[in-house]
Amino acid sequence: GDSVTQMEGPVTLSEEAFLTINCTYTATGYPSLFWYVQYPGEGLQLLLKATKADDKGSNKGFEATYRKETTSFHLEKGSVQVSDSAVYFCALASYGKLTFGQGTILTVHP
């Protein structure tokens, strides 16, 4: 069945550091890929998406590129802020439902 694997966390960075959160997936066909973010005390918010190979999704300085050859969708940001502290979930969409990774906790210190 479909599955999503995220890098082991948590991740702790200083402000303005470079962020990478790894995500790989297993799926039949060519699913759409997403990153969702969950800020403390809030619900899941869609951060970015990509629907086909080599697409790059971007939002709020975050980027991720759909790599079919490596079945990956790694999340990157060039300079993180304290306000980026949250839990980040990679997900794929297949046959109408989302399959999520286990989430990566990001903490950014001033």
Added chain:
Amino acid sequence: DTGVSQNPRHKITKRGQNVTFRCDPISEHNRLYWYRQTLGQGPEFLTYFQNEAQLEKSRLLSDRFSAERPKGSFSTLEIQRTEQGDSAMYLCASSLEGKDEQYFGPGTRLTVT
């Protein structure tokens, strides 16, 4: 557009009691989804509706769970004879048919004592 809303936000119940949660999707969205999220894990799919039709149910959805969307608008998720293992965050999401992105509500946190 007020987003997806869920009620109640928190529910504490004793083992063996029945509970019901409500989800109101984004008004123009015809698809509605239920997920369950336990601490430290990503959400897991439970079931989804297109309009009033329930199109898929996960094996996670035991016979004690039932979901409805009678008029194709709001949905309810009922858990009968709750068990401690049912303690989790129950998330609702909605989407437009043909669009993969789903928009989530704030969730209902269930604690079974």
